[in-house]
Amino acid sequence: MKNKLIAPSLLSADFGNLQRDIEMLNHSQADWLHVDVMDGRFVPNISFGFPVMKTIQQHAKKFVDVHLMIVEPEKYVEEFIEHGADLVSVHYEACTHLHRVIHQIQNKGAKAGVVLNPATPVLLLEDIISDVDLVLLMSVNPGFGGQKFIDNTYKKISETKDLILGNNSTALIQVDGGVNLDNASRLFDAGADVLVAGNAVFSSENPEKTIELLKI
Numbered sequence: 360m361k362n363k364l365i366a367p368s369l370l371s372a373d374f375g376n377l378q379r380d381i382e383m384l385n386h387s388q389a390d391w392l393h394v395d396v397m398d399g400r401f402v403p404n405i406s407f408g409f410p411v412m413k414t415i416q417q418h419a420k421k422f423v424d425v426h427l428m429i430v431e432p433e434k435y436v437e438e439f440i441e442h443g444a445d446l447v448s449v450h451y452e453a454c455t456h457l458h459r460v461i462h463q464i465q466n467k468g469a470k471a472g473v474v475l476n477p478a479t480p481v482l483l484l485e486d487i488i489s490d491v492d493l494v495l496l497m498s499v500n501p502g503f504g505g506q507k508f509i510d511n512t513y514k515k516i517s518e519t520k521d522l523i524l525g526n527n528s529t530a531l532i533q534v535d536g537g538v539n540l541d542n543a544s545r546l547f548d549a550g551a552d553v554l555v556a557g558n559a560v561f562s563s564e565n566p567e568k569t570i571e572l573l574k575i
């Protein structure tokens with residue numbers, strides 16, 4: 360599964376009307392639903408956990424992509440998969456035993472991704488790139504939606520692409536943070552396969568139309 364996938368982030372949805380927003384995404388051209396889980400320890404913010412994940416599982420008809428911004432993710436990855444996650448991504452910076460967690464996710468039947476913060480170099484992925492299904496490049500410091508895109512991400516996409524090709528890996532490249540209608544097509548051209556967009560989608564007057572335009 361490659362090319363121009365859009366994953367709206369539910370972090371920017373209206374939690375008082377979560378079912379309505381998920382149904383809008385089901386009906387839209389969104390490819391994946393991106394779920395941001397924050398623990399107040401790895402990042403300076405707390406988002407939500409399993410009760411909200413349960414609602415997402417009940418209503419989502421698309422591929423559910425869970426981004427864990429938490430310490431000790433190995434304690435929770437299996438429960439997220441039981442709650443409907445099709446893909447679980449864990450931070451390089453949060454894993455003492457990254458190889459073990461990646462295989463724990465895959466052995467439970469889900470795809471596994473590794474996430475890099477903006478200041479973490481791509482070259483650190485050399486010994487894990489053949490094992491992962493996705494590399495998520497953070498283009499903002501994780502913890503909050505609606506931040507400004509960090510331009511260094513274009514260079515990191517190109518380095519990730521070289522690493523993937525050099526290792527015959529099939530990993531997808533996902534970019535998350537500050538993605539909008541002004542930078543989406545340049546990001547796809549640079550080699551991104553999946554773009555996460557929260558604020559750009561949910562703050563727009565017509566979220567379904569914005570999702571459509573992000574793919575152009």
Ligand SMILES: O=C(CO)[C@H](O)[C@H](O)COP(=O)(O)O
Nearest residue numbers: 501502504505536537557558
């Ligand atoms: O992981 C995240 C924050 O840590 C969000 O997914 C990301 O910031 C998307 O939000 P926006 O598109 O509003 O920047």
